[in-house]
């Protein structure tokens with residue numbers, strides 16, 4: 001019953017890895033970015049609320065994200081485990097998650113950080129913009145997303161301290177998957 005917090009800067013491959021692992025373990029992948037994209041597409045109230053943040057590469061306010069993730073983690077399909085991809089992204093979110101997981105009696109098993117250099121990220125994000133046509137992969141937005149990461153998300157590595165397992169995110173996709181899998185063997 002894996003309960004994994006998958007961390008890493010935008011473009012580190014965490015979305016892809018999260019999807020592969022969630023499929024193979026048959027657990028839900030919970031990613032605020034996916035939830036927001038779907039809500040924006042459907043034009044819901046939540047979608048409207050988060051669109052300007054997401055489009056500009058800025059983080060959505062903590063209270064909005066925390067509410068969405070709390071509601072998601074309370075759904076019954078999370079009983080088999082979960083992969084959190086892209087949450088938490090701030091210390092306030094991590095603190096809220098600690099409280100929530102204690103309440104749900106679902107402690108996390110591990111925190112994995114996909115480690116990659118900034119230039120690698122920029123190259124990969126630009127390539128993804130061409131492949132997937134994501135609205136938030138333009139040069140200006142990429143810059144904002146990396147700035148947000150450095151200012152607000154990187155400090156989480158300190159928050160989780162020795163609970164973080166660093167995984168080199170630069171090898172091929174299957175190699176990174178294998179490395180992560182080994183921690184759960």
Ligand code: AMP
Nearest residue numbers: 032033053054058059060065086087089
């Ligand atoms: P992602 O798909 O994880 O790159 O997320 C896309 C966008 O959704 C981000 O650039 C943010 O605007 C928003 N977002 C995703 N996760 C979070 C989070 N944990 N906190 C705040 N905003 C988030």
